[in-house]
Amino acid sequence: MNGIDTGFGVWNPIAWTLLFAGALVIAWVFRVLGRSDYKRGSEQTKAFLSGNEEPEPEKLHVRGDHLYWGLVDGLAGYYRRIRAVHTGVLSDYVAWFVGVLGVVLIILALVR
Amino acid sequence: MNALTTHAPILIIATPLLGAFAAPLIGKLGWTVRTAFAGAIAALTGCFAGLLAATLYTGGGAPIVYVLGGRLPLPSGLAAPIRIMLEVDGLSAFMALITALVAVVAVLYSVSYWKERSGGALYDSLLFLLIAGVFGLVLTGDMFNFFVFLEITSVAACGLIGFRTWRKRSSEAAFKVMALYTLSGLFVLLAVGLLYGQYGGLNIAYLATNLGGTMVDRVALALLIAGLAMKAGAVPMHMWAPEAYGEAPAPVSMVLVANSQASLYALFRVLFTLYGQSLSAAAVGWILIVLALLTIFVGVTMALVQKDLKRLIAFGAVSQIGYMLLAVGVGFAVLATRPDFGLTAITGGIFHMINDVACIGLLFLAAGAAIRASGSRDLHSMGGLAHSLKGTTVLFAVGAFALAGVPPFNGFASKLLIYESTFQLSPVLAVIAVLASIVLLAVFVRAFQAVFLGPRLIARPEPVPWPMVASMVVLAAVVIGFGLFPGFFIDKIVTPAANALWSGQGDYIRAVMGG
Numbered sequence: 001m002n003g004i005d006t007g008f009g010v011w012n013p014i015a016w017t018l019l020f021a022g023a024l025v026i027a028w029v030f031r032v033l034g035r036s037d038y039k040r041g042s043e044q045t046k047a048f049l050s051g052n053e054e055p056e057p058e059k060l061h062v063r064g065d066h067l068y069w070g071l072v073d074g075l076a077g078y079y080r081r082i083r084a085v086h087t088g089v090l091s092d093y094v095a096w097f098v099g100v101l102g103v104v105l106i107i108l109a110l111v112r
Numbered sequence: 113m114n115a116l117t118t119h120a121p122i123l124i125i126a127t128p129l130l131g132a133f134a135a136p137l138i139g140k141l142g143w144t145v146r147t148a149f150a151g152a153i154a155a156l157t158g159c160f161a162g163l164l165a166a167t168l169y170t171g172g173g174a175p176i177v178y179v180l181g182g183r184l185p186l187p188s189g190l191a192a193p194i195r196i197m198l199e200v201d202g203l204s205a206f207m208a209l210i211t212a213l214v215a216v217v218a219v220l221y222s223v224s225y226w227k228e229r230s231g232g233a234l235y236d237s238l239l240f241l242l243i244a245g246v247f248g249l250v251l252t253g254d255m256f257n258f259f260v261f262l263e264i265t266s267v268a269a270c271g272l273i274g275f276r277t278w279r280k281r282s283s284e285a286a287f288k289v290m291a292l293y294t295l296s297g298l299f300v301l302l303a304v305g306l307l308y309g310q311y312g313g314l315n316i317a318y319l320a321t322n323l324g325g326t327m328v329d330r331v332a333l334a335l336l337i338a339g340l341a342m343k344a345g346a347v348p349m350h351m352w353a354p355e356a357y358g359e360a361p362a363p364v365s366m367v368l369v370a371n372s373q374a375s376l377y378a379l380f381r382v383l384f385t386l387y388g389q390s391l392s393a394a395a396v397g398w399i400l401i402v403l404a405l406l407t408i409f410v411g412v413t414m415a416l417v418q419k420d421l422k423r424l425i426a427f428g429a430v431s432q433i434g435y436m437l438l439a440v441g442v443g444f445a446v447l448a449t450r451p452d453f454g455l456t457a458i459t460g461g462i463f464h465m466i467n468d469v470a471c472i473g474l475l476f477l478a479a480g481a482a483i484r485a486s487g488s489r490d491l492h493s494m495g496g497l498a499h500s501l502k503g504t505t506v507l508f509a510v511g512a513f514a515l516a517g518v519p520p521f522n523g524f525a526s527k528l529l530i531y532e533s534t535f536q537l538s539p540v541l542a543v544i545a546v547l548a549s550i551v552l553l554a555v556f557v558r559a560f561q562a563v564f565l566g567p568r569l570i571a572r573p574e575p576v577p578w579p580m581v582a583s584m585v586v587l588a589a590v591v592i593g594f595g596l597f598p599g600f601f602i603d604k605i606v607t608p609a610a611n612a613l614w615s616g617q618g619d620y621i622r623a624v625m626g627g
Contacts, residue, residue: 002600004525004528004529004598004599004602006528006529006532006533007452007456007532007533008532008535009532011524011525011528011598013519013524013525013595013596013597014596016520017520017596020520057567058567058569061495061566061567062561062566063495063562064491064494064495064558064559064562065419065491065492065562067561068554068558071416072416072417075413078413079417083417085348086414088351088355090288090291090292092351093288093291093292094291094292094295096349097292097295097296097338097342100342100348100349100403101299101335101338104334104338104399105331105334107395107399108331108333108334109327109330109331111391111395
């Protein structure tokens, strides 16, 4: 009733959720059993940056548009081409639309 | 109650249509009356959709035919049905439930979304017109009304996208959508005209009994595939979608997703019910599969580089259309041999429709709340909103995880069905689908980090009013409920819809033509 049988396997989300919750409890127990001399807000929790002062959080924050720059840079060739397709020009949109119609028409005309 | 049950198919369309035409008049009575009226129309429409679905499911899933101005059987002496008919099977009822959900949530969210108190009645009018058009599209049983409702959705959608006339980009997006939707409508009208010229009828069941795979049928099918796939947002005809979803108000973006899915429904109806196996289903199925793979890949990779929050979600929405196309394309490609995985694929694709509306809708609404609170939609200048908008943060995360297919949310359940069934046709299809989901998770991790995490960048973001939170909670409940109990929902509402496509053509035809 809860889960699904895909024909090749079974997915039971309730069982998965209970297992996941169990794993979280175990992780929490480990955390509680951690070092008792740890003190929040003391020198222990400050980042060590080779002896330099830690900058303000606003200056350290990695903005969203900086994430995955390496991946995007690696795919620069693909992105150059795919961005070039997204021109924002209506007549280009119509051309793609009519082009797809033409391809589908040819395929359907040829296939028996 | 019996009369309501009997007339539920037309009441579902008539109620929002009444709302659309009455809204400008009711709006003169003030904001409170206008809001109460909109809420009542949405609630009533939802009740009729629920009643219709319950009637169909308790009746064993046999199609319900509603004839305007007459009854079945047809007037004697006529070879073809000529009256306007609504025909409701498992798939139509399923789509009606999705549309009703979206309508109720959109109206609730809109109560506090608009800061301006003027122009709201016109917004309500266009919103209800769009909803009436979508209901008509998914319930109609003849091709001409199919075109008429398609046009109603187009006109209303363009009005809603360009509703904020003070934003230049909204007007530009509306203009582009208007041009493309008009072209799409012309393609569909030409196809309908070709079929009418060939067979002398417009009723879907009648046409389905007569289609013979002639060249005219093929040209009509090509026009229908291109026109409807474009309205659904399939790559490479998707360029309008990020602009429209991005520039429309947040609740409208969610309704536009339902509108795109109605076009997808129309495509599925044309393929499975109207054409069936009169043409090479394998070839048509592979056309859908190729479009689907392009849509998934381009949608996800373009989402990764967006700097505008709503455009990012919009490309995510485009990619999800690909998953549905992929699943149903696989099902159609194997329609002649009918292996078990074909039905599993269709079930996954249909299940993903409601999951997609809930996840993407939730993301658009949460983004709308974040943009409203921060006054920006640029990922570079947003950040730290989790400090102030804790509820919205959690709701956005739920939507993002679900869309990326993270268990135990609903997106995982439908994507699992899609992965495993498409793998049976070709492992390459499943690999691309899984990889795209992983990249999509990365996309939404980026969006979440940019908008909600980090130090507080906006001093005093505006709080999110309770109707907006409540509407997001409704969608989150669907996301979690469908994720935790997928078997129940698949059994009750998805399987009848999938069966209507997979093996329901005969029942659909017999309900009108007899025999």
